[in-house]
Amino acid sequence: MENLLWRNSKWGSKLVAMAIACVALVWVAIPFLWAFNNSIKTEADTFRQGAVIPFLQFTPSLDAWKFVLSDPQALNCLFSSALVGVGTTLFVLILGTPAAYSLARFEFKRMKSRDITLWFLSQRVLPPVVVLTPFYILLAELGLIDTWLGLILLYSTFNLAFCVVIMRDIFRDVSKEVEEAARIEGASLWQIFWMIAVPLSLDGLIVTAFIVFAFCWNEALFASAVTSQHAATMPAFILASRSTRGVDFNQAAVNTLVAIAPPVIMSFFVQRYLARGLSFGAVKG
Amino acid sequence: MATAPKRQTITNHFLLNVAIVELTKVTKRYGNVLAVENFDLTTKNGEFVVLVGPSGCGKTTTMRMIAGLETVSEGEIKIGGKNVVGMIPRERDVAMVFQNYALFPHMNVFGNMSFGLRLRKLPKEKVESRVKEAATILGIAHLLDRRPKELSGGERQRVALGRAIVREPQVFLMDEPLSNIDAKLRVEMRAEIIKLQRRLGVTTFYVTHDQVEALSMGDRIVVMSKGHVQQIGTPKELYNTPANRFVAGFIGSPSMNFILTKVVEGGTLTAGDNFKIVLPPPMATALETRGLREVWLGVRPEHIRTARNGEAENAIPGVVDVVEPQGASTILQVNVGSDLKVIVQVNEQWGREAGERLRLSIPAESIHLFDPATEQQVSN
Numbered sequence: 001m002e003n004l005l006w007r008n009s010k011w012g013s014k015l016v017a018m019a020i021a022c023v024a025l026v027w028v029a030i031p032f033l034w035a036f037n038n039s040i041k042t043e044a045d046t047f048r049q050g051a052v053i054p055f056l057q058f059t060p061s062l063d064a065w066k067f068v069l070s071d072p073q074a075l076n077c078l079f080s081s082a083l084v085g086v087g088t089t090l091f092v093l094i095l096g097t098p099a100a101y102s103l104a105r106f107e108f109k110r111m112k113s114r115d116i117t118l119w120f121l122s123q124r125v126l127p128p129v130v131v132l133t134p135f136y137i138l139l140a141e142l143g144l145i146d147t148w149l150g151l152i153l154l155y156s157t158f159n160l161a162f163c164v165v166i167m168r169d170i171f172r173d174v175s176k177e178v179e180e181a182a183r184i185e186g187a188s189l190w191q192i193f194w195m196i197a198v199p200l201s202l203d204g205l206i207v208t209a210f211i212v213f214a215f216c217w218n219e220a221l222f223a224s225a226v227t228s229q230h231a232a233t234m235p236a237f238i239l240a241s242r243s244t245r246g247v248d249f250n251q252a253a254v255n256t257l258v259a260i261a262p263p264v265i266m267s268f269f270v271q272r273y274l275a276r277g278l279s280f281g282a283v284k285g
Numbered sequence: 286m287a288t289a290p291k292r293q294t295i296t297n298h299f300l301l302n303v304a305i306v307e308l309t310k311v312t313k314r315y316g317n318v319l320a321v322e323n324f325d326l327t328t329k330n331g332e333f334v335v336l337v338g339p340s341g342c343g344k345t346t347t348m349r350m351i352a353g354l355e356t357v358s359e360g361e362i363k364i365g366g367k368n369v370v371g372m373i374p375r376e377r378d379v380a381m382v383f384q385n386y387a388l389f390p391h392m393n394v395f396g397n398m399s400f401g402l403r404l405r406k407l408p409k410e411k412v413e414s415r416v417k418e419a420a421t422i423l424g425i426a427h428l429l430d431r432r433p434k435e436l437s438g439g440e441r442q443r444v445a446l447g448r449a450i451v452r453e454p455q456v457f458l459m460d461e462p463l464s465n466i467d468a469k470l471r472v473e474m475r476a477e478i479i480k481l482q483r484r485l486g487v488t489t490f491y492v493t494h495d496q497v498e499a500l501s502m503g504d505r506i507v508v509m510s511k512g513h514v515q516q517i518g519t520p521k522e523l524y525n526t527p528a529n530r531f532v533a534g535f536i537g538s539p540s541m542n543f544i545l546t547k548v549v550e551g552g553t554l555t556a557g558d559n560f561k562i563v564l565p566p567p568m569a570t571a572l573e574t575r576g577l578r579e580v581w582l583g584v585r586p587e588h589i590r591t592a593r594n595g596e597a598e599n600a601i602p603g604v605v606d607v608v609e610p611q612g613a614s615t616i617l618q619v620n621v622g623s624d625l626k627v628i629v630q631v632n633e634q635w636g637r638e639a640g641e642r643l644r645l646s647i648p649a650e651s652i653h654l655f656d657p658a659t660e661q662q663v664s665n
Contacts (some may be wrong), residue, residue, distance in 0.1 A: 178388070
């Protein structure tokens with residue numbers, strides 16, 4: 001597709017735009033490069049000045065990778081992350097999608113659905129650290145400290161609001177006429193939801209699921225606070241990997257890359273939906 | 286499925302569901318806003334009823350109340366003798382064709398057409414044979430695997446019709462189904478819908494804002510304005526004997542001329558400097574008994590004749606202001622006084638010029654009179 005705006009722009013402005021794009025790219029890429037570079041160093045090399053270019057200035061080694069990937073603790077944390085991420089995503093979608101649909105389609109007598117939605121949104125405005133202590137106490141009383149279930153419940157409370165607000169907007173874009181047609185054809189409320197509204201909002205649903213999953217995958221603060229061994233997730237593991245001798249930078253780098261990989265790989269698959277879904281229906285054709 | 290009073294076999298599968306629809310004092314209010322008030326109508330078997338009126342007149346609301354998409358504030362709706370107020374659409378056994386087709390974008394044509402049958406858990410073979418038969422009737426049998434977005438406007442329209450007929454409902458509801466189709470196809474589809482409806486013989490409600498569509502399709506037409514029924518009648522009745530000034534002006538194109546005239550003794554009407562017309566005796570008496578001083582004179586542009594010199598006793602002198610050739614006919618705007626203008630449609634192709642002087646005559650049988658206060662017809 002030819003971009004007319006780009007083609008008709010002057011040389012100077014094209015150059016500026018390119019320069020900005022390059023800076024942004026480097027800005028984003030440098031931490032990754034740093035991490036990759038460190039992951040193939042030996043522990044000694046990570047502290048040596050002037051060890052920057054592999055093969056020239058230091059000899060690359062896969063020791064850190066081997067160590068981490070055979071560390072049962074690291075693998076356990078990876079599994080915890082995946083389980084908690086998937087579990088939370090499913091739980092949030094199962095609860096949040098019908099809630100979002102009812103807020104999109106029905107008017108309630110006591111409160112306007114817009115007000116209820118705003119209330120949901122307000123849950124996201126609160127700085128999460130404020131509720132850290134109460135949540136810890138609650139989980140402790142329920143005996144859910146350092147359990148997967150505890151984390152899933154915790155993350156669901158944060159992400160449910162997000163899911164409801166976003167999915168409500170997406171459901172509002174589903175043609176009312178199409179749903180009415182289904183009603184005339186004899187579909188019940190649940191049938192309209194399952195057979196019409198959900199399939200027609202699949203793009204948005206996938207994007208929402210991905211964002212919820214990414215949130216769980218990346219969350220470090222609560223994970224560190226309410227888990228210790230059994231249910232610790234990758235971010236908690238990375239934070240905890242400071243040993244008594246300080247930080248093993250090469251291992252930390254491997255951990256980081258391992259932690260980043262799944263969402264990055266997933267994003268390749270959901271990319272197609274991301275562009276459309278993230279505009280929240282603004283450009284739905 | 287509801288029991289229909291009479292069933293008649295048309296083809297192997299298509300059973301003719303004939304249901305009379307009765308609307309009694311149907312009223313719809315949104316808060317304080319009155320959308321429809323006291324709508325009364327009883328259809329005949331397999332009748333094609335057109336609801337027509339300007340936007341916001343309540344025609345779509347009325348149809349949606351029949352469909353069960355809108356609640357009824359007051360009144361009663363009976364389909365096949367059964368009161369359906371309070372019933373969900375599924376229990377009413379109606380099918381609806383929407384303005385934007387409202388096809389299910391994620392299903393192919395077969396999926397769209399079979400949706401209702403599948404919900405009713407019909408056996409698979411029966412679903413397939415019914416869909417195929419309906420698709421054949423509509424000429425879309427080769428499109429069953431396509432998605433709606435791969436279809437043209439006309440094809441989508443056919444699929445929407447197919448989805449409606451495949452369920453063999455008791456009543457068809459069509460909400461401006463042709464308004465999104467280009468002009469040429471619209472005329473074709475109009476004829477096809479009429480043929481289809483005649484063939485299936487299912488009672489049909491058809492909403493449109495286009496009076497031409499209404500006249501050409503309806504067995505009976507309900508003219509609505511501001512939530513009220515203005516007149517119910519056959520196309521001929523509406524055209525020849527409009528009940529009030531609204532119907533007279535709404536039905537027919539170009540619109541009827543309305544001239545506010547003074548009633549002079551002896552059944553003569555005057556307006557402006559030189560507009561004068563002598564009414565036939567029955568009309569004169571009708572005006573006299575009502576004691577009207579002023580009256581709206583209505584006459585359709587196509588009924589005004591241009592008279593040759595000296596001909597016709599009711600002749601009115603005028604000057605052509607604007608000439609609008611229509612191809613087969615010509616529309617003239619004629620000044621018949623200082624600020625009095627009438628539209629005249631003449632069956633001549635060309636040859637009229639602005640500034641031309643002519644004499645107009647209005648045949649007595651094409652005169653309509655309306656009370657200025659009530660706007661009701663007072664011709665007889």
